[in-house]
Amino acid sequence: MAPRRRPTLSLLLLVVLLLIAVSADTTSAESREGETEGYAAVVRDQFMGLKPRSEPRSGSRFLAAVGGKKGDICDGGNVRGCAGGDPGQRLRCCRSRCTDLLSSRANCGACGKRCGFGQLCCKGQCTTIAYDVKNCGGCGVRCQRGLRCTYGLCGYA
Numbered sequence: 001m002a003p004r005r006r007p008t009l010s011l012l013l014l015v016v017l018l019l020i021a022v023s024a025d026t027t028s029a030e031s032r033e034g035e036t037e038g039y040a041a042v043v044r045d046q047f048m049g050l051k052p053r054s055e056p057r058s059g060s061r062f063l064a065a066v067g068g069k070k071g072d073i074c075d076g077g078n079v080r081g082c083a084g085g086d087p088g089q090r091l092r093c094c095r096s097r098c099t100d101l102l103s104s105r106a107n108c109g110a111c112g113k114r115c116g117f118g119q120l121c122c123k124g125q126c127t128t129i130a131y132d133v134k135n136c137g138g139c140g141v142r143c144q145r146g147l148r149c150t151y152g153l154c155g156y157a
Helices: 007-048 061-066
Strands: 091-094 097-100 119-122 125-128
Antiparallel strands (some): 091 097, 119 125
């Protein structure tokens, strides 16, 4: 008969390993917490040093000076509320929003003119992009001469 090992030695070894694992995990969590607090302090300090902008944020000074941009809220009575309120321009005030009349499916070419299913607004005209050789699959995508536009693909067999 073989001598029996006492379970206390293996149990003690297991407890020691668990304690080592737990202490290693808490020290790494504490060091990560310090890193996060340090980063937050740097960001907070940089943010507090910022001054508010006196001019609107825009891609260019010209657009900021001219007026609103696509999606801005506008006054329906004020045609000049959006950039390019003159006839022939892209943006108009439709339902209190500056809208691009050359590409909006809900306001294609004029306020309230909706494009149907499978159509896109290309240069202010509702276009069926699945079969139009000048706008095959998207606005301005032209098929090569002799190829037909089928299902939005040029030369689909």
